Every structure is written in C-alpha cells, then in structure tokens.
Amino acid sequence: MRRTIWSTMVMAVTVVAIGMAPAHAGPSDSGGPAPSPTAKVDKALRERVADGHQVRVNVTTRTRADLPEAAQAGEVVHRLRTLPVVTMRVDEADLDRLAAQPGVVSVAEDRPERATLVESVPLIGGDKTRAAGLTGAGSVVAVLDTGVATHHPFLRGRVTSEACFSPVDAGYGATSLCPDGTDQQEGTGSADSEAGPCAALDCDHGTHVAGIAAGNGQNVTDAPAAGVAPGASIFALQVFSRIDSEAYCGLDAAPCVLSFPSAQLSALEMVLDMKQSGMPVVAANMSLGGSSLYTAACPTDIRKPAIDALYAAGVATVVSAGNGGSATGVTAPACVSSAIAVGSTTKQDEISYFSNRGPLVDVFAPGSDIVSSVRDNGWENLSGTSMAAPHVAGAFAVLHQTFPTRTVAELEALLKSTGKPVTYAGTTTPRIQLDAAALSAQPGTPAGENAWKLAANGTDTAGTNPLTSVGGPVFAAADAPYSLSGAASFNGSTAFLKGRTSAVKTTQDYTVSAWVKINSAVEATAVCQGTSKYQAFYLGYDPTNKGWMFQTTTTNDADNDWVTAEGGTGTGPVGTWAHLVATYKAPVSGVSGTGRMTLYQNGSYQGRATNLTPQYDADLPLTVGGCVNSATATTPYKAFPGKVADVRVYPYAMDAAQAGKASATVPTGWTAGMPEDEWKLNGAGTDTAGLNPFTLSGGASWSTDKPTGTALTGSASFNGSTGMLKSKQAAVNTLGDYTVSAWVKINSAVAATAICQGTTQHQAFYIGYDPTNKGWMFQTTTTNETDTDWVSVEGDANSGPVGTWAHIVATYKAPVSGDATSGLMSVYQNGVLQDSTRNMTPQYDSSLPLTVGGCVNSASSTAPYDAFPGNVADVHVFPRTLTATEVAALG
Secondary structure, three states: OOOOOOOOOOOOOOEEEOOOOOOOOOOOOOOOOOOOOOOOEOHHHHHHHOOOOOEEEEEEEOOHHHHHHHHOOOEEEEEOOOOOEEEEEEOHHHHHHHHHOOOEEEEEEOOOEEOOOOOHHHHOOHHHHHHOOOOOOOOEEEEEEOOEOOOOOOOOOOEEEEEEEOOOEHHHOEEEOOOOOOOEEEOOOOOEOOOHHHHHOOOOHHHHHHHHHHOEOOOOOOOOOEOOOOOOEEEEEEOOEEEOOHHHHOOOOOOEEEEOHHHHHHHHHHHHHHHHOOOOEEEEEEOOEOOOOEOOOOOOOOOHHHHHHHHHHOOEEEEEOOOOOOOOOEOOOOOOOOOEEEEEEOOOOOEOOOOOOOOOOOEEEEOOOEEEEEOOOEEEEEOOHHHHHHHHHHHHHHHHHHOOOOOHHHHHHHHHHHOEEEEEOOEEEEEOOHHHHHHHOOOOOOOOOOOEEEOOOOOEOOOOOOEEEEOOOEEEOOOOOOOOOOEEEEEOOOOEEEEOOOOOOOOOOEEEEEEEEEOOOOOEEEEEEEOOOOEEEEEEEEOOOOEEEEEEOOOOOOOOOOEEEEOOOOOOOOOOOEEEEEEEEOOOOOOOOOOEEEEEEOOEEEEEEEOOOOOOOOOOOEEEOOEOOOOOOOOOEOOOEEEEEEEEEEOOOOOHHHHHHOOOOOOOOOOOOOOOOOEEEOOOOOEOOOOOOEEEEOOEEEEOOOOOOOOOOOEEEEEOOOOEEEEOOOOOOOOOOEEEEEEEEEOOOOOEEEEEEEOOOOEEEEEEEEOOOOEEEEEEOOOOOOOOOOEEEEOOOOOOOOOOOEEEEEEEOOOOOOOOOOOEEEEEEOOEEEEEEEOOOOOOOOOOOEEEOOEOOOOOOOOOEOOOEEEEEEEEEEOOOOOHHHHHHHO
C-alpha cells in the first residue's frame, strides 16, 4: 500500500522578529547556543508546562507513519501536507507521552518570532544593471512577511500570486491576519496588508521589503527610481499573526504582529510546490528571525529540509542575519547552511551597528536608512537586516535573467567573488556589487569572473591563457566523459599541455576541477602548477592507495613535507573516469576554518587536510598531463598516462554544496538536477554512460515486460537460479554517499536479491525482497565478516505484492564522526519514503562488480546466490545521497 511519508525535520520554536530599526539593538552575544540537537524535549519547554500550563509545540516524527501515534498525545492544531511535522497543544503529561514514543524525533515550542532605496540600489550597481536591461524580468521573488500593499503604485502589477498562513491560538493571544479571518487563505487579496485585520495594525514591513526587492518607480511621483529587480514579479505570502500577549510582544507592546515557524514552514512548502509546478521562483525572502544566536550552522532547524529542497530546486532562500549586533552569531533560520544569510552595511560600507556578523554571514547588503514603500501609497526610511536581505533576493532575480542556466550555488559564488570586501575582526565578507556580478562575468563562463577553463580541443575558453601542446597530446571525441565533446590524451612520458601563464593564485583561495582517467596504476599528476623546485599544488594519482589526491606545499624547499587530501583505498580504479574538485581556503592568522584543503570525487566528499602555513606563490604555467619546474621545460615529470577533460580554475574556494552539485557538466537530456556521473542500465542491458557494461549469464534474458506508465521499452528477466547480470567493475563506492534505484517485480515470495554489490564473504549492500514481511528492503553491512549484523530498512508488511512492479530507491549517507545527521540509510517505494535508520559504522569497501538478479562473492562467479525470480529495469547509481524531491522525480 502506498503511504504518504514526510521527510524528517526539527523545528525551531522561537518567534520571528521583523528586522526593522532595532529598538533594543546593541552588541550582545547573550542569546545562547542552539538547543541540543539530540534533546527530544528541551529543559526550557518542560519548565513552561511544569505549573500546569499548555504550550503550542511542533512535533517532528521519524516518518509520516509515526504521526498518528504522536497526534494522540495532545490537541492537534495544524498539519502539514508533505512533512512529518504536526503542531499541537500539550501539557506536561502530553510531553511525557511524546518523549516516550520512539517515532518522535523532537518536540519544540512553536513560539512566534519577530520580523527582523534611493541610494542603496545605485550603491550595489543596480542602476547599471537596470540600464543594461537586466531587471529580473521573467523571475518571481517570494516574500514571506506581513503581506504586501498590493495596490501601492511602487508595486502595482508586481504582485502576481498571494497566500496567507496565519495561525490562531488563544493560548498565545494569536488571531488571524488573513483578510477573510481564517488561518489559511489563498488567491488574490489573501496577502493584501491593507485589507482585513492588518489594515488596523502595523503591517508595513512586507510592503517595504517587497519594494526593495522589486519595486518600480517609473512614472510614480516622489518614488525611488526602482528596487533591485523592477522587472520581477512578487509572490506575497503573509506568515504573521496578531498577538495580544505582552509575554510575546513585550511590556506595553501588545498587540503586535509575530510569525509562528509552523506558518513559515507552510509558506516554504507552498513556494516549493509552485516552483515544481512551473512558477519561475528564483528567491524566497525571509526578513525575520528568532532571538537565539547561533555561532555554527543549525542542522536541526525545522525549516532546513524545506530550505534545502528549495535550494536543490533552484530557489535561493535569502534570510536576514538578525539585529542583535553580535560579532559571532546569527539568528534562525539564517543559520541554516543552505540559506543565504545577509548582514547589513551603511552607505559608507561600514557594518551597521545593529547587524549580526561573523562566519555564518554569507554576504552584506545595504540595510541602514533605506527608503521604500509603505501603506497608503507612502514612503518610509527604515533600517535593519530585514532591509538588506531583499537587496540580495532581487539580485538573484537579476542574475538569473543574466545567467538562466546557473545554479543557486553558482550565482551565490558569483555574488561573493565579485563583491566589495568588508573586513572586520579577522573576517572578510563581501558586500554585493550587482553590476560586477552581472556585467563583468559573461554568460557561458564558469562562476567567478576570472575563471579559466580547458575546452575539448585544448584551448582556454576564457581566451586569456591559451595552452601549448608539447610532446604530442591528442585531442579526440572518443571516450570523452558523458556529454563532453572531447578529451586530451597523454602518453605518460612526453606529452603535456602548458599554459602561457599561471592560472592559479596559490597564495589565495582557489578551486580546481577536472575529469580524469588514468590507464595504469602509477604515481602521476593530472593537473599541476609548479615552482622552480617542485609543485605548488597538484591533482594526481596515488598508486599505493589506488585513489586520487590533492597536495599543496608551503615553501620552495625540495625536502618540504606535502600536505595531502585524498580518498579512501581503491576509490580510483584504473580505466575509469572520475570528476575531481580540489578546494583550498588560504590560511588567515587566528581565523578558524582557513588553511583547509578538500578533495571531492564525483560530487562526494573524499578527504580533507589543513595547511596553515602560507602557500608558496607559484608563477609558473598551469600544466595538464604532468608537472614542470621551468616555463621553458619540454618534458614533464610525474607524467600522466591517461586522459583529462574539462579543467576549470575558480578564484575562490567552493563550498560543499557547490563542489557536490554544480561542479561538472550535466549530461544531455537531464533536467532534474541529477549528477552527471550516474550509471544506468537501459532496456538492452547496457550501461548508458558507456563505462561499465554488463555481461549476461545463466538464465537471464531481455523481456518486453515493463512497468506501465513509463517510457521504458523492456526489462531484464531472471529465472531465480542461474540468471544474472554482472558489470565489468564496481559501480557503487560503498565507503561514500550513494543512491541506487530500480524498477523491480518479483514472481514468487522468496528471499531474493534484485541488486547487489558483494564482498568476498557476503554483500556490501543489497536491495531485495523479504518474504516474511512481503515487502522490499535495503541492507548494508560494516565488515567482511560472515556473521556481521545487517542494518536494514524496509517497507510495511504486504507493501510488495508478488507480480507487481515497484520503483525502489535506496539512499545512503556515509557516516562522519561527530555528525549526527550522517550514517542515514533510507528506502523509498514509488516515490514515498518507507523507512530510515542509521548505520554509523564505516562501510565495508566493496570492489566487486555490481550484479542484478542476485549476488556474487567473486568477480569470476558464473551463478548468483539469493537469485531473483522476476524482472528488473532502469537501474541507476548516483554518487551522492539524493533528496526526497529528487527521489520523487526518478520514478
């Protein structure tokens, strides 16, 4: 039976504060740390109910299947459609019942939060982009706020969609601000701040924010010339409630308007739905936040999964950093790692006295004394990080118009790399400079205005640093990786490519990426920039470890120690293409997180090292196919026997999201954001990526039987005894993150394996059938011992009827020490999450072939065990953990 299951979230419960001129602003870090992510019910919440009071809480469960039991513990006041979260009113006994339920992940108070242009738009270059015709036309900016005065002349025609989420709760003195008085309203007029209860309250905040992002002052008397993106449309979402309680508004401050996190979550969910339905939303602005300060990312914030999903869908969630004047922390949800956290600067590019700052702030934007629209067709000068955030949201609309194929990560990186540096207390954060981002970086080049790229024919596509062929490298279209048109081939002795000048400033931040394939297990260098003694950095192959590595040095001494980041043993099989991304964050004295070098392979993290000594400044040419110690050298050392393609250099250190999602070419035909190095079984039994073909053996055949409603042409049929498909080499790196998906149908209720990658003793992982439960399951192991415990996730009883096609997706997030979110394995059926659990023991590294129709413990095996009696089609392997949204797109 198909279940609707929500992905797990943890909700923060402070009330969001509008970030206008801060009445209580001042330097303070006293907000305290984030609540412990491991605490199911925090101490403060228990103290709130100790005297018999009831409180409003957000309850997050492991899956949606756990919601009915949780809902019995108290009074349900709000449900979400696609997330495992329910909002309830509970007392102390109810909290005890929730804490005892194994399916409950967290219980947090749904505490309401506050909401946190004449000169500012030209300051960031918005007048220049507007003059160039870059207005954000064709894009939508979602504004989650107090609603918008939809008939204001500055916004007339800009507001094209509206919705209202305004919880009612007598215990908090909360009443609805939706114009029709209900707690949820959609359609025209539903977010009009000059209609309904808002008309009698101060609901100007959202109108002011929307004007900064997308106002248009053309032919409007006394108006600012324009917001940042005057051609963009506005999706107005009212997420505030009227609060008549001094406990939340402050002494003598009631009534006030505050926002429940549950309302914000409903709005984010709607923005994602609309994006997936075709609305061209490029940014969601949240000029709001709680009062607690976070000095590190907040992975348990209730809004994170929704913000993550928007990020993956191409929507930047732009959040004000908060107005507490903190030097080290930001408020939630600005602390969410995939959000764009925005601090405020003055028009003199000084940090606004009220603005939070520190390592979690991604960018600054003007936020002091900003004139924009308010009610009654008026204008007002307001200050706050709330005013800074919409400058950035509007900037995303302009950049999306300029570079429509770039990802959120690439556009964020472009804003950062072209911004004006603001330095304070050992930290440098860019203030956005939109004209530099939109007009200096031409479409078609990688993110970063001075990026350098190797084309298929060996030329530098930026035209600034052409390569010279030395010793006979060959450029050919044959055996190029995926959708690339060619690759450079090197003979491992004389052939290499040499740039005219250096391409990497090795004393500063940088990223280098490339497709690489080595033909023999020897010590060799694919990409290098040398010094007069050796290499300032290189990407190369370690034959002892049988994997790829990234090395840097510190001085020009020949006997200097190398600092190395590399993957696990056996992660770089000979003859196999791999996409490498090496990132380097230059060391800054006294600043943590710098001096860090990281290696990614095929979108997955491989290894990290720290080199805190300032790097040697290499001025020799960049070389591909080996290294040189002289600009006039005609033969490389550590020469590379293999192929290299699509080398790119970026003048900044990519973050994990960029290196994992946007670092390489997407294959032709993919529009769902899937990784480029996926491996897929097509209807004829071949690997459509062309790298890992199958061998058909035993009683296996190709059949026209296929899942209905798909574009598939057939499937592989297995007899349940001798038939199987066996790949040439391993397809899954079982030590890293991965996802495996397939259509499966079993013809008899027996214990059998549809897809497997074995070890010499058993299976590193498999997707199979459980005849006792009559459902599909995904299992992993930890060692090569035959008696090791298996860790399993599987569907409900009777969820896998015999003779019925099912689409199964197994996702695995490799364990990382100290990261409570890692080690997660999940199984989905027909796009719906069935079960999740954690396996925190590092996985056994399987180097055996991938098999379909059963398992093997030897690459030479001719018959499987746990043989599968049925059909399998459309097998995919992805080198990362797909999100629930991506999983839903697969079937």
